[in-house]
Amino acid sequence: MTPANDLDSMDSLADFRNRFVHSPHDDLIYLDGNSLGRQPAAVGQVIEQVVNREWGERLIRGWNEGWLDISGSVGDLIGELLGARSGEVILAENTSACLYKAAVAALRSQPEKSNVLTDSENFPSDIQILRSACDSAGFHHKVTVVDTSSASDPTGALLAAVDDSTALISLSHVSYKAGWRWNLKEINEAAAKVDALTLWDFSHSVGAVPIDVQSDGVTLAVGCTYKYLNGGPGAPAFIYLRSDQDHLANPITGWFGTAEPFSFDASSPPASGIQRFLTGTPHVVSAALIRPGVEMLLEAGMDRVYEKSVGLSQRFIELCDQRLSPLGFEVRSPRDPQRRGSHVAVFHPDAQAVGLALINEKSVIPDFRPPDLLRFGFAPLYTSFTDVDSTVDRIVELVEDGGVDRWRNETPLVP
Ligand SMILES: Cc1ncc(COP(=O)(O)O)c(C=O)c1O
Structure with a gap:
């Protein structure tokens, strides 16, 4: 697999990321642009x-x-x-x-x-x-x-x-x-x-x-x-x-x-x-x-946007298969990019607790759809290939460290 850094440095859309508002205080990975997109700085x-x-x-x-x-x-x-x-x-x-x-x-x-x-x-x-x-x-x-x-x-x-x-x-x-x-x-x-x-x-x-x-x-x-x-x-x-x-x-x-x-x-x-x-x-x-x-x-042009969307989501799916499926996760989105949008749904029996733990402990924002799916949205203008790899790293750390158990009994108003 090509290192994420290399893909980011070759990415012709990479500069668009700086044209969105980012909080200076955290290392947030925002993967919920399929629900609410980030704020363009020009707003x-x-x-x-x-x-x-x-x-x-x-x-x-x-x-x-x-x-x-x-x-x-x-x-x-x-x-x-x-x-x-x-x-x-x-x-x-x-x-x-x-x-x-x-x-x-x-x-x-x-x-x-x-x-x-x-x-x-x-x-x-x-x-x-x-x-x-x-x-x-x-x-x-x-x-x-x-x-x-x-x-x-x-x-x-x-x-x-x-x-x-x-x-x-x-x-x-x-x-x-x-x-x-x-x-x-x-x-x-x-x-x-x-x-x-x-x-x-x-x-x-x-x-x-x-x-x-x-x-x-x-x-x-x-x-x-x-x-x-x-x-x-x-x-x-x-x-x-x-x-x-x-x-x-x-x-x-x-x-x-x-x-x-x-x-x-x-x-x-x-x-x-x-x-x-x-x-x-x-x-x-x-x-x-x-x-x-x-x-x-x-x-940016929709051709370039879509090409990157497929690159990001395919990479995420591959990493899920390699590193997350042994931990009880399973990709539930179509594997064929022609049959998929720009988000990937992943099953986990405790999906809601995983999502809450990711948001509150690991600074990764996906979202949860009942009963057992997490959605990871890839918005090509501001999501990097490094974000994809770091998300999977953080999920692995979270699960191995027992983070899911800490969030099992929480139910937020908006999932
Ligand atoms: C496919 C789809 N249609 C409609 C809606 C609801 O849109 P609105 O709240 O603007 O009526 C949503 C909200 O997420 C949606 O995902």
């Missing part, structure tokens, strides 16, 4: 600009000086990462609310069909939202959850359930637990054969793996901005809608979804493009904070 200047200059000094004039179209302008930046055309991506609310709007819109365009397909590994909130969308759409849609939890061929299991009654297939492109990655093109093509729509959740894939909505045949997608896009806690989510889908209607109509919100006319028609999926006032401050992270990814 400080954006806060100074948007909070102190624009809000503080320009006050209400800010609406005419960039706030009004901030959801679309930051949306377009994210769109560049997705290979979308300008005007196809907009920021709004959070992923759950965006998913709801998109799902109801899709179902109302398919009244003659009955079935919404998703899988058991999808994010639980997504499954709940799809059920709410069926209740709201006003027809007879119902959600079928295909059990892919132990399927050797999840794609085969899902596609076996697709038929003429399928209105919508909605999946997380990369699953939140095991990190399984669907082949966008394959599922979109299968859906098109039965005239079904697809609705993707890109939360765990945007900024982590290459996506090209045009060549992958994506019609509708949503995603969050606080993971690999480093947009900050509670940052708004985004909706992508292909520009030829003008017949899909936002189910929560409101003034910002009309062409002229400031006409104050309750009968204003919806705006024609993606703007019609807005409802109320944009989250100006948090939208502005998303820019630096997305700009860094665009500067």
Whole structure:
């Protein structure tokens, strides 16, 4: 195995690490960028600009000086990462609310069909939202959850359930637990054969793996901005809608979804493009904070980001197999990088205690997903190859020193 130091010194993305905020007081290894990305250092200047200059000094004039179209302008930046055309991506609310709007819109365009397909590994909130969308759409849609939890061929299991009654297939492109990655093109093509729509959740894939909505045949997608896009806690989510889908209607109509919100006319028609999926006032401050992270990814280029993501995660998997499996750990993410996102899930019977011990005693932050998985997220802009090796060293030290036992009875509020 090539020494980690050598890989770091050859890494063309290595300098990006210094463009994120790091605490000067610890040797923290942060491997939870798949949950909340690190803060880009440039966020400080954006806060100074948007909070102190624009809000503080320009006050209400800010609406005419960039706030009004901030959801679309930051949306377009994210769109560049997705290979979308300008005007196809907009920021709004959070992923759950965006998913709801998109799902109801899709179902109302398919009244003659009955079935919404998703899988058991999808994010639980997504499954709940799809059920709410069926209740709201006003027809007879119902959600079928295909059990892919132990399927050797999840794609085969899902596609076996697709038929003429399928209105919508909605999946997380990369699953939140095991990190399984669907082949966008394959599922979109299968859906098109039965005239079904697809609705993707890109939360765990945007900024982590290459996506090209045009060549992958994506019609509708949503995603969050606080993971690999480093947009900050509670940052708004985004909706992508292909520009030829003008017949899909936002189910929560409101003034910002009309062409002229400031006409104050309750009968204003919806705006024609993606703007019609807005409802109320944009989250100006948090939208502005998303820019630096997305700009860094665009500067780095998703090809380089992805190449490093695969390098980091493959190295981690190899080290887990060699050094952690004798200690009761087992890699539960797909081994084929084409089938994986940028995090690796590792089983341990006391995963929660291991995670707490790592955070509190070893300055390594992964996260825990019940009942028995630890997730290690590799954000290529700030994770080094040395981080990967040191994490495995620290896990070995922790287990050999009995650290797991010290955390067995703790249960934090957020795992
Ligand atoms: C795949 C996926 N979808 C949706 C969400 C929830 O997003 P939000 O809280 O923005 O609704 C998460 C949160 O981690 C997620 O992992």
